[in-house]
Amino acid sequence: MKARIGLEIHVQLSEAGTKLFCDCDSEYRRYPPNRNVCPVCLGLPGALPVPGRRPLALALAAAKAFNCRIPEWIVFTRKHYFYPDLPKNYQITQFEKVGGAPVCLGGYVEFLNTDTWEWVRVGIRRINLEEDPGRTYYEGDIMTSRYAHVDFNRSGVPLLEIVTEPEVRSPREARLLVEYILLTLEYIGATNPRLEGVFRVDANVSVEGGERVEIKNIGSTLDVEKALRYEIKRQAMVLERGGRVERETRHWDAERGVTKPLRYKEEEAEYLYFPDPDLPPVKVTGDLLAEAEKLASRSPRMIYEAVESLGVRREVAWSIVSSPPAAERFLEAVKLGGDPQVLARMIGVDYKGELRERGLDPNDPSRWPPAETLAQLSKLVSSGEYTYDSIRGLVLPKLAENPGADVKSVLPEKVSDVDALVEEVLRREVKAVKDYLSGKEKALNYLVGAVMRAARGRALDPREARRKLLERLKAMKEG
Amino acid sequence: MRKLPTASELLEEFRNGSLDPVDHAERVLGEIERWEAKVNAYITIEAREAVIAQAEEAEERYRRGEARPLEGVLVAVKDNISTSFMPTTAASRMLEGYVPPFNATVVDRLLEAGAIVVGKANMDEFAMGSTSEFSAFGPVRNPWDLERVPGGSSGGSAACLAYGGCDLSLGSDTGGSIRLPAAYTATVGLKPTYGLVSRYGLIPYGNSLEQIGPMARSVRDVALLLEVIGGWDPKDATSLRVKPPRLSALEPAEPGSLRLCVPREMVEGAEEPVAKVFWRLMERLDSEGFEVEEARLPSASKALPAYYTIALAEAASNLARYDGGLYPRGDVEPGDYWRHVAEARARGFGWEVKKRIVLGSYVLSEGYRDEYYVAATKVRRLVRDEVLRLARRCVIASPAAPILPPRLGERITDPLLLYAMDVYTVVANLAGVPALAMPAGFHHGLPVGVQFMAGKLEEDRLVRLGLFVEELTGLRGVAAGEG
Numbered sequence: 002m003k004a005r006i007g008l009e010i011h012v013q014l015s016e017a018g019t020k021l022f023c024d025c026d027s028e029y030r031r032y033p034p035n036r037n038v039c040p041v042c043l044g045l046p047g048a049l050p051v052p053g054r055r056p057l058a059l060a061l062a063a064a065k066a067f068n069c070r071i072p073e074w075i076v077f078t079r080k081h082y083f084y085p086d087l088p089k090n091y092q093i094t095q096f097e098k099v100g101g102a103p104v105c106l107g108g109y110v111e112f113l114n115t116d117t118w119e120w121v122r123v124g125i126r127r128i129n130l131e132e133d134p135g136r137t138y139y140e141g142d143i144m145t146s147r148y149a150h151v152d153f154n155r156s157g158v159p160l161l162e163i164v165t166e167p168e169v170r171s172p173r174e175a176r177l178l179v180e181y182i183l184l185t186l187e188y189i190g191a192t193n194p195r196l197e198g199v200f201r202v203d204a205n206v207s208v209e210g211g212e213r214v215e216i217k218n219i220g221s222t223l224d225v226e227k228a229l230r231y232e233i234k235r236q237a238m239v240l241e242r243g244g245r246v247e248r249e250t251r252h253w254d255a256e257r258g259v260t261k262p263l264r265y266k267e268e269e270a271e272y273l274y275f276p277d278p279d280l281p282p283v284k285v286t287g288d289l290l291a292e293a294e295k296l297a298s299r300s301p302r303m304i305y306e307a308v309e310s311l312g313v314r315r316e317v318a319w320s321i322v323s324s325p326p327a328a329e330r331f332l333e334a335v336k337l338g339g340d341p342q343v344l345a346r347m348i349g350v351d352y353k354g355e356l357r358e359r360g361l362d363p364n365d366p367s368r369w370p371p372a373e374t375l376a377q378l379s380k381l382v383s384s385g386e387y388t389y390d391s392i393r394g395l396v397l398p399k400l401a402e403n404p405g406a407d408v409k410s411v412l413p414e415k416v417s418d419v420d421a422l423v424e425e426v427l428r429r430e431v432k433a434v435k436d437y438l439s440g441k442e443k444a445l446n447y448l449v450g451a452v453m454r455a456a457r458g459r460a461l462d463p464r465e466a467r468r469k470l471l472e473r474l475k476a477m478k479e480g
Numbered sequence: 481m482r483k484l485p486t487a488s489e490l491l492e493e494f495r496n497g498s499l500d501p502v503d504h505a506e507r508v509l510g511e512i513e514r515w516e517a518k519v520n521a522y523i524t525i526e527a528r529e530a531v532i533a534q535a536e537e538a539e540e541r542y543r544r545g546e547a548r549p550l551e552g553v554l555v556a557v558k559d560n561i562s563t564s565f566m567p568t569t570a571a572s573r574m575l576e577g578y579v580p581p582f583n584a585t586v587v588d589r590l591l592e593a594g595a596i597v598v599g600k601a602n603m604d605e606f607a608m609g610s611t612s613e614f615s616a617f618g619p620v621r622n623p624w625d626l627e628r629v630p631g632g633s634s635g636g637s638a639a640c641l642a643y644g645g646c647d648l649s650l651g652s653d654t655g656g657s658i659r660l661p662a663a664y665t666a667t668v669g670l671k672p673t674y675g676l677v678s679r680y681g682l683i684p685y686g687n688s689l690e691q692i693g694p695m696a697r698s699v700r701d702v703a704l705l706l707e708v709i710g711g712w713d714p715k716d717a718t719s720l721r722v723k724p725p726r727l728s729a730l731e732p733a734e735p736g737s738l739r740l741c742v743p744r745e746m747v748e749g750a751e752e753p754v755a756k757v758f759w760r761l762m763e764r765l766d767s768e769g770f771e772v773e774e775a776r777l778p779s780a781s782k783a784l785p786a787y788y789t790i791a792l793a794e795a796a797s798n799l800a801r802y803d804g805g806l807y808p809r810g811d812v813e814p815g816d817y818w819r820h821v822a823e824a825r826a827r828g829f830g831w832e833v834k835k836r837i838v839l840g841s842y843v844l845s846e847g848y849r850d851e852y853y854v855a856a857t858k859v860r861r862l863v864r865d866e867v868l869r870l871a872r873r874c875v876i877a878s879p880a881a882p883i884l885p886p887r888l889g890e891r892i893t894d895p896l897l898l899y900a901m902d903v904y905t906v907v908a909n910l911a912g913v914p915a916l917a918m919p920a921g922f923h924h925g926l927p928v929g930v931q932f933m934a935g936k937l938e939e940d941r942l943v944r945l946g947l948f949v950e951e952l953t954g955l956r957g958v959a960a961g962e963g
Contacts, residue, residue, distance in 0.1 A: 040581060040582050043806065044801050044806075045580065045582075045806075046562070046568075046570070046575070046580075046683040046684070046801070047561075047562045047580070047584060047679075047680065047681040047682050047684065048582070048681075049679065049680050049715060049716050049717065049718075050717065051714065051715060051716070051717045052717065081797060083800070083803060083818075083821060085805060088801060088806060089800065090801050090803060091797055091800055091801075099854065100854075100857075151805075271846060273796070273797065273841060273844040273845065274844070274849075275793060275797070275844055275853060278686075278688035278718075279684075279687050279717060279718060280718075281717060281718055
């Protein structure tokens with residue numbers, strides 16, 4: 002079923018340091034309720050918003066990264082609606098009409114479809130920089146809760162609203178696009194996509210012969226795919242049965258995996274837009290633009306191409322790129338003389354795997370050993386001093402536990418008495434020796450395994466064990 | 481009629497030891513006691529002990545030679561300017577009992593300059609009015625004639641000056657709210673250039689139009705107070721990056737050093753007694769050597785509707801936050817959100833405020849926005865360009881108000897007449913230029929005010945001219961009551 006999908010992605014600039022118009026913290030999750038607030042983000046009468054430099058620079062960096070037309074002046078607009086966690090009952094946002102000017106007046110993003118390995122272009126209609134409202138909590142269910150608890154810690158956190166053209170072709174691509182956009186923002190240093198509730202997606206979808214349906218409140222990239230799949234199937238079935246797909250807004254119920262019509266009928270909203278008189282238009286100076294360009298200078302695509310050009314397989318290359326600290330260490334370790342192939346495997350496959358197994362975040366820089374450590378390990382493999390497998394099996398797990406560890410302290414002891422181990426195994430494994438000597442060559446593998454086990458965590462090259470075993474077995478045969 | 485010391489004179493007496501700040505404070509508190517029941521200039525008055533304690537500290541500082549620029553001077557602060565040590569209600573039931581957790585920047589600057597905040601001045605609710613009758617805490621009366629209004633919305637700030645219940649006061653001026661009361665009470669008020677004084681802590685009405693400004697019994701006092709409160713504030717994105725102005729040591733303008741223009745549009749609607757007093761002053765200035773010429777300001781006729789459209793749009797937006805949530809009302813039962821909001825707003829806001837919210841929402845609505853709000857912003861640019869062009873040539877002079885102070889209730893019934901009181905003053909707010917209102921004379925014991933308007937950041941020209949006019953009229957320090 003052919004579908005046209007457009008996305009509206011709200012991403013908090015969680016790494017901005019400050020809220021959009023005051024000095025409260027952009028990362029509000031670490032505070033007890035209503036402790037990350039001030040007169041400005043509480044909207045107290047007479048308190049005035051002053052745009053923060055960092056949120057502005059990060060928003061402009063996003064506009065740069067998505068190839069946007071950026072206006073000379075940025076304008077903030079008031080959007081009015083009554084809601085208990087919106088302290089002023091208007092949101093300071095951006096609007097392209099009534100004299101407004103958002104940070105991005107149109108651009109595009111090219112993301113990597115990692116199923117087909119093609120770069121796919123999708124238009125960006127606009128990007129708004131706005132303030133997030135507070136949050137309302139209920140005891141249990143919204144309908145039965147006695148109270149609505151309002152927490153303003155989030156109020157005023159800088160939020161980007163990225164609106165794409167309806168050019169996305171499939172639920173899968175929608176998910177990959179959202180992931181790519183989040184990764185781009187992570188490279189800019191704007192956001193940490195893994196924080197709870199740091200982004201939300203609304204999706205518009207229409208199939209041939211039907212009206213456009215909006216799905217609200219999708220909270221994960223996996224759910225973007227699931228919700229759209231469900232919705233397209235639902236719309237197709239309605240049409241198949243001769244029904245009509247009406248224009249409506251639906252809600253994604255992640256728990257049950259279905260979209261549901263909103264309980265209330267959506268009215269034509271009246272937002273009373275007008276430019277915020279407390280905020281004079283912000284001139285996009287050369288200075289500000291230069292800062293934005295610098296922030297946007299590392300894009301996932303650029304890094305991917307750099308990694309791939311070193312001969313790294315695209316799957317592994319993408320794995321490296323999708324964790325910015327991994328990519329940073331990979332490129333650095335290559336510069337320090339490490340072997341790209343060894344490093345790619347170590348960083349993009351095995352170390353990342355170790356972190357995942359432990360439930361640790363591979364995008365958290367503090368989980369990664371310094372590039373020097375990784376380069377050193379790579380050199381030890383290249384020089385033949387250690388096998389890759391012994392590094393993988395014996396060193397990477399230790400580093401995953403303690404990324405700051407000194408290389409020497411995590412390197413395994415090497416087996417110095419291979420001959421003795423071989424003798425011991427030959428003595429013990431009488432049956433296997435007999436099998437081998439009687440022509441069952443497969444028994445050799447078993448014996449090599451036995452020698453490796455006997456090394457008990459010390460480093461031993463299985464090829465050396467095999468060579469020694471063969472020598473001894475040959476001698477036994479001849480003797 | 482009597483004369484009271486100006487703040488500059490008081491400071492001089494404090495410095496040379498001929499007057500004790502404590503004795504002075506006692507005297508002002510005595511005036512408040514005598515007049516307040518009749519005038520209602522204050523919503524909140526500072527506790528007597530607190531005022532005296534601060535006056536004692538001032539005395540001590542004079543003795544040690546550590547006196548600051550306004551040491552020991554008693555200042556009234558309009559009740560829409562946030563004070564962390566006194567309730568700030570903007571004369572609305574909606575904010576009854578609200579004590580802000582912060583001071584407005586101007587209040588911090590006052591306190592740093594050694595001023596004593598003696599109380600919070602009464603006003604029209606949320607500064608919406610031209611008579612100070614629309615206060616949830618009762619109307620303010622004009623000390624010159626208790627049957628008449630003192631003008632608004634900074635009526636309390638003007639009235640306390642006029643009866644001696646403060647030495648200086650702060651008002652706010654969105655469309656004439658400092659200048660009308662000054663004109664109606666024979667006091668001096670200055671609406672500064674937009675952005676010269678921080679709005680941080682001013683409970684907003686029409687953000688793009690309003691300024692906090694100084695009010696006093698003399699031109700020099702107004703200059704002195706503006707020096708203290710003016711200058712860039714990083715907490716207000718609309719504040720200009722300028723140093724505090726230096727105005728208090730200026731000399732009166734030399735005759736011939738500046739020219740005066742009287743735009744026909746800004747005088748022709750004035751009622752006869754006002755026009756007479758105004759022209760008499762112009763003639764005297766002309767004969768003193770200030771050339772007075774008639775001029776045209778064609779856009780002025782459109783200024784009033786443009787002003788109200790913009791102000792009410794901004795007001796409707798600013799007042800959306802009062803929903804009974806963060807500013808709870810004890811008389812509204814909790815329950816359904818929408819019912820709760822509606823009830824809180826129904827009970828918390830006065831009639832005039834509700835009317836302005838409805839009108840403001842209307843002019844911003846889809847389908848009407850272009851016809852009203854957007855059109856008004858275009859007129860505003862027109863007015864600004866015309867005013868700036870004219871101000872390059874001359875100081876623009878006009879009556880401050882087209883009428884004498886009306887009787888209580890006289891105008892309140894006809895909104896169009898009420899709004900028309902602001903016809904001469906809104907021009908300065910639309911254009912963002914400074915304007916000074918001061919006494920021009922009296923008509924049968926009722927004050928008549930004159931307004932002077934100059935180009936952006938040309939407060940110095942206004943002060944110099946004002947000093948000269950004050951010499952000419954002899955009305956410096958004039959106050960109501962028996963001497």
